[in-house]
Amino acid sequence: MSFLPCELHCHTCHSDGKFTVTELQNAAKENSLSLIALTDHNTFSGCSELNNSIIPSIPGIEWTTYFGHILILGARKYVDWRDSTPDNIDEKLDEVKANGGVIGIAHPFQLGSPFCTGGRFEFNIKKWENVDYIEIFHEGFSKDNEENIKALEFWSTLLDKGYHIAASYGRDWHSNETKGYFGCTYIDFDGTPTAENALSSIMNGRPVASLGMKLFFEVEKDGKTYNIGETIPSGECSVNLFCDIYARHQSINRISFDEIRIVTNESECIYKASKNETKIKLNLNPKSWYRAELWGTLDGKEMPLAVTSPIYTE
Numbered sequence: 001m002s003f004l005p006c007e008l009h010c011h012t013c014h015s016d017g018k019f020t021v022t023e024l025q026n027a028a029k030e031n032s033l034s035l036i037a038l039t040d041h042n043t044f045s046g047c048s049e050l051n052n053s054i055i056p057s058i059p060g061i062e063w064t065t066y067f068g069h070i071l072i073l074g075a076r077k078y079v080d081w082r083d084s085t086p087d088n089i090d091e092k093l094d095e096v097k098a099n100g101g102v103i104g105i106a107h108p109f110q111l112g113s114p115f116c117t118g119g120r121f122e123f124n125i126k127k128w129e130n131v132d133y134i135e136i137f138h139e140g141f142s143k144d145n146e147e148n149i150k151a152l153e154f155w156s157t158l159l160d161k162g163y164h165i166a167a168s169y170g171r172d173w174h175s176n177e178t179k180g181y182f183g184c185t186y187i188d189f190d191g192t193p194t195a196e197n198a199l200s201s202i203m204n205g206r207p208v209a210s211l212g213m214k215l216f217f218e219v220e221k222d223g224k225t226y227n228i229g230e231t232i233p234s235g236e237c238s239v240n241l242f243c244d245i246y247a248r249h250q251s252i253n254r255i256s257f258d259e260i261r262i263v264t265n266e267s268e269c270i271y272k273a274s275k276n277e278t279k280i281k282l283n284l285n286p287k288s289w290y291r292a293e294l295w296g297t298l299d300g301k302e303m304p305l306a307v308t309s310p311i312y313t314e
Contacts, residue, residue: 006036007184012038012046021051022049024038039062042081067089089125090126094130097130104202131165133166139180143301162287168202169185211255211305213244213248215308219311221235243260243276260273260275
């Protein structure tokens with residue numbers, strides 16, 4: 001496994017960002033990212049300027065509507081978003097999937113009108129199996145960022161309903177601002193960090209949303225090893241934990257790292273481990289989901305700092 005830091009929500013001067021495409025790619029490289037997705041608002045116009053020799057990049061778009069924002073990555077064909085409504089969104093997303101697109105829900109609890117009209121997610125999705133990932137963390141990590149708490153809870157309720165949906169972090173990167181705590185999405189690449197490999201990893205449910213700390217796990221059962229995103233037999237198993245709090249080399253003097261939690265259905269914490277613990281035993285229930293969360297304190301408030309996408313049981 002090679003979990004590498006990526007940013008899947010970026011903007012340029014082709015919409016409302018301050019970067020040119022080249023400036024964005026160079027900034028991403030300077031920030032030690034391994035891959036980005038260009039998701040300008042309602043336009044692909046900047047995608048033709050992407051230069052994979054600077055940094056591997058996914059061409060994408062952020063559907064920006066009055067009912068929410070949806071990230072579309074890697075689609076082979078343009079799908080017209082302009083007539084999307086809360087009640088026809090399923091057929092629109094069916095069309096995206098038919099054209100090979102990867103679908104993400106951006107900042108579902110961003111403040112809406114009058115601050116950001118359409119920023120809050122209000123589409124009536126019924127076919128959640130079309131959705132590949134949800135931004136559970138958006139913009140800066142802060143004790144005052146209530147939208148992240150709500151997004152994490154929203155994602156968990158969908159997992160409880162049996163949907164297999166991955167988690168992501170979205171910086172919603174518009175300019176090279178330096179104040180604040182900004183994270184990344186770790187993607188488990190099968191091979192080199194290319195757009196194709198990133199899209200495959202996302203569709204297979206393997207991302208990790210993080211402030212920057214690297215966290216992932218694998219499960220050993222009946223002589224086989226299973227990774228994040230996979231569906232495995234229930235019962236007794238060994239869980240291998242991997243945690244690197246220094247992975248992104250950012251200042252952590254105002255952050256404490258307390259424990260790794262294993263969380264399952266109804267957001268129940270079933271195990272608490274130290275950040276240095278590497279192997280634990282669990283008994284996994286049937287038809288359940290399990291994820292790892294790194295918890296700590298940021299500016300005096302306890303919060304999750306990294307959350308993996310789940311594994312699932314039969």
